[in-house]
Amino acid sequence: MEVITQNAVYFVVALAILVILFVWAYVTKRMQKDFSTMTWVLIPVAIAINLTIGQIVLVLKLPVYLDSIGTVLVGVICGPWAGALTGALSNIIAGMILDPGWFPWFPVAAAIGATAGVMANVGYFKNWWKVVVTGFVIALVATIVGTPISIIVFGGLSASGSSLITAFLLETGRSLLAAVLTTNFIAEPLDKIATSLLAFAIIDGLSARYLSRFPRGENAAVEKGQQQIQMIIALVVVVLLILFGIFVLPSITGG
Amino acid sequence: MNLDRSFFVPARSFLHSLNPLTKLTLVFAMIALAFFSFPWMAPVLILPVFVMGFIGKVQKQYSNVIAKLILPTVGFMFVMQSLFLPDGKTIIFTFIIFDVSLETVRTAFLTVSRIFVMISSFTLLLLTTHPSELMSDLTRRGLPGQFAYVIISTLQILPQMQAKAQTIIAAQRSRGLDTQSSFGKRIGALVPLVGPLVFGSLVEVEERAIAIEARGFTSTRVKTSLHEIPDSGLDKILRWGLILLIIASIVSRVLVT
Numbered sequence A: 001m002e003v004i005t006q007n008a009v010y011f012v013v014a015l016a017i018l019v020i021l022f023v024w025a026y027v028t029k030r031m032q033k034d035f036s037t038m039t040w041v042l043i044p045v046a047i048a049i050n051l052t053i054g055q056i057v058l059v060l061k062l063p064v065y066l067d068s069i070g071t072v073l074v075g076v077i078c079g080p081w082a083g084a085l086t087g088a089l090s091n092i093i094a095g096m097i098l099d100p101g102w103f104p105w106f107p108v109a110a111a112i113g114a115t116a117g118v119m120a121n122v123g124y125f126k127n128w129w130k131v132v133v134t135g136f137v138i139a140l141v142a143t144i145v146g147t148p149i150s151i152i153v154f155g156g157l158s159a160s161g162s163s164l165i166t167a168f169l170l171e172t173g174r175s176l177l178a179a180v181l182t183t184n185f186i187a188e189p190l191d192k193i194a195t196s197l198l199a200f201a202i203i204d205g206l207s208a209r210y211l212s213r214f215p216r217g218e219n220a221a222v223e224k225g226q227q228q229i230q231m232i233i234a235l236v237v238v239v240l241l242i243l244f245g246i247f248v249l250p251s252i253t254g255g
Numbered sequence B: 001m002n003l004d005r006s007f008f009v010p011a012r013s014f015l016h017s018l019n020p021l022t023k024l025t026l027v028f029a030m031i032a033l034a035f036f037s038f039p040w041m042a043p044v045l046i047l048p049v050f051v052m053g054f055i056g057k058v059q060k061q062y063s064n065v066i067a068k069l070i071l072p073t074v075g076f077m078f079v080m081q082s083l084f085l086p087d088g089k090t091i092i093f094t095f096i097i098f099d100v101s102l103e104t105v106r107t108a109f110l111t112v113s114r115i116f117v118m119i120s121s122f123t124l125l126l127l128t129t130h131p132s133e134l135m136s137d138l139t140r141r142g143l144p145g146q147f148a149y150v151i152i153s154t155l156q157i158l159p160q161m162q163a164k165a166q167t168i169i170a171a172q173r174s175r176g177l178d179t180q181s182s183f184g185k186r187i188g189a190l191v192p193l194v195g196p197l198v199f200g201s202l203v204e205v206e207e208r209a210i211a212i213e214a215r216g217f218t219s220t221r222v223k224t225s226l227h228e229i230p231d232s233g234l235d236k237i238l239r240w241g242l243i244l245l246i247i248a249s250i251v252s253r254v255l256v257t
Helices: A002-027 A030-034 A037-060 A069-078 A080-097 A100-121 A128-152 A163-171 A176-205 A227-253 B020-036 B041-055 B059-084 B102-128 B131-140 B145-174 B183-214 B233-256
Strands: B091-095 B098-101
Touching: A002 A030, A030 A080, A037 A069, A037 A080, A037 B145, A037 B183, A069 A080, A069 A100, A069 A176, A080 A100, A080 B145, A100 A128, A100 A176, A100 B059, A100 B102, A128 A176, A128 A227, A163 A176, A163 B059, A176 A227, A176 B183, B020 B041, B020 B102, B020 B131, B020 B233, B041 B059, B041 B102, B059 B098, B059 B102, B091 B102, B098 B102, B131 B145, B145 B183
Parallel strands: none
Antiparallel strands: B091 B098
């Protein structure tokens, strides 16, 4: 029972922080800034992009989902609140037409959109290596939000392929939390970095005139520089982040 | 993956005649009972869910969804969890090297029945309520009209975009794009497939924004609706009853433990 009370406390604290953020953004009109008519029209298109690209990836049989490109796109050019709404509604619509099992994951999708928006606001969506960092941060947030849902709603092991990794880790004697957290951390970064890079490629291809019609089009102004040097920096950053994950994560989870 | 499938089945039944909000409250009540109430509640709820399928006259489609979507997921989860979850003392049997214990089977059964109840109640809501009916009822009760626009227009755009994606895949293949061989080639194929699809649909955004702006999209006046959705006294009583049920399920659990 102690575990349940402790979890309930975490849940209430998280909820309180969210409510405060919500009220703050509403009172200071930061939230309203995200939602112009262009944003409201872009959101359905972005959701359709999410679900349709998921389908193309299935045709190509790639080991990623890429089902949040539209969410990241809206987060970057319209702002974090619009991104969060796109993510949440994307999962709700997928639940309506594909499989109701998508519903419980909507906080993860919302967190992905919000993180993309915040990272773009601080200028981390302007060239290749920064986008890679953003992708990694998105993966980290998705892991943190997704792990409790995975454990509380689905008991930690679901019918997905990555559950085999969780099962393996559990057999090696790790706790359920450590096993699920590690699995998500292994599975997420590749997908989210690829998602961010594709969203960046899309933004790069849009004209400045078109982008300027969105509330935060300036977030996506691409910095011109030496492409080759940027690619090298991007690779170094990825390697560093993976090393960080391998060495730091086990000590946090105590696994 | 077929995107233009909506779950809704038109029929005349008690569930169909209920107000959409009442059914939504029912779904949340079922989830609250399954997840927050006593552990024996979730398995018990499976029976009422089945009965509701018959009341709504959608038992055929509902059992179809169970067989195709819910049972494979839930069955696989049950096996995985019974085999791999730690903390077992009373071992029932050993499968190769994995111990299956009474405790893990019990936990797995609880999780699986919770998920069954959750997904089933959502499925029943979607089988007996058309998305646009649900959205217009919620809009009438004060949900900003923009939300209804997003949901309904996504449901309209999706089949178009899916068709466009099929056309692009076929067109690029006929130009010789390799979508089946090595891993590197398949990654390379992603950009020529995603690019035309995304840019093509983003171009339309601007025109559509002007079009809906001209039709008073951002107007704050109260909009009238052509389609009236019934909301009877029975609906109101049911809703309040269900809300009390949700509160009671949480309070009783807190008081007992």
